[in-house]
Amino acid sequence: MVAFPQSNLPPKSQPWARGLEKTVTTNASNARSTAVSTNNNLKQINSSINLLQRQQDTLVQNQESLAIQQAYLNTFQTYLSENNTTQSTSLVAQWVTLSTISVTFTLTRDATVLIEAMAETSSSSTRDNGSTGGVDWKCTLANSGATYESQIGSRFTINTPGAYAVNTYLYEPSTNSKVLSLTAGTHTFTVTWSVYNYGNGGGCTTKKKIITATVVG
């Protein structure tokens, strides 16, 4: 409370002077307390904003970490190529390359990849002399000069030579699979199916052909 000097005003003006003093004093006091409370309020708001800012920083870091994790999980993809066209050959006594398909994929990191190839095959092999007939299938995976081969086959042998013909019908899946460590970058795997008919007649056919590359690690 400010102590004003005596106003020494005429007695009639004294109430006015006291009223004036009171208003001035009250205003000064209000202004000081408003300054203090405004300052306190601003400090509180500032502290809330700082807290929000720290929380946002944490959220940004969490999101970045989630995005990195998701990008990693997203690398566990399966890449696929297929061809359902029927392809046939009637050539015998030689290896014949019948079907080829490829799958191309890009790895964003070094990864372990499972390559699987499968073809439905059907074939017939005919012999009309006492000897061995049958069919062999080769499924060859190739990538950057490296090849990986798998082979299946079925043979039949005529026990008693004579003048007859035997036809054998074979329906088998020709498959190949490989787990490989691959570096980041683009890779192309080509799979080729070849067939050898040991008979002197018949035909060999591939139908559904599939190659998949699955990132497994």
Added chain:
Amino acid sequence: MYKKSYLAPQSQPWGRAIEQEINETSALISQNKINSDNELRQMGSTVSLLNRNKNQLVLQQTSLEAQQDYLETLDTYTTSSPSVITINGTGDGSYPTLKILTAGYFYVSRAATIIVKTNCDTSSNTDSNLLLSVSLTGLDSILPPSNIIFYDARRLDRTTFNVIRALPGYQTIAYTSAINGDNRNTSVFKITTPGLYRAQFNVQAEMPVVGKYITASNAVLSATII
């Protein structure tokens, strides 16, 4: 600055004290306003930055959620039946079912490719025909189920020898094997309609003749959404 008060000389100190108090109060209010304005301006700028960051966070969050939804669709559903089933031949020409494996119904929320892999060990002491079928069936609340049924079957006739011409007394051939072998199969189904789907693997075999048998075991089915 106030105008001259024309107060009596003895009242002048009082008048100046009043003026001084009013001046100090005004100065305090002005300074307070300046300080508050500055503080608020800084806060406003920080809040705008936070708001921009928040919008960025919301966008990033939406993108993460979409990516998460996508990742959650990259599921594999598997089922297996390791038990050995033996069918003793009756020679009735039927194709009894040895194994049925079903995965699903599982929900696919987007257009997707589904790779169904199957395998089953089989053995027999005779030649037989093996019928393996893989199917993907879709159920949807809008389209009738029959509109989105897929079917893919493969018939494996293993070393089925057929004597097409034999002279009397010359019909002996050596059967190389029964139906032991590789039954692995991969089928690819492309779906365009989100909904519930079921993958099924059926193993059937031609009924052997009396005295012969056929077994099936270790049947597996996996349906992978890519």
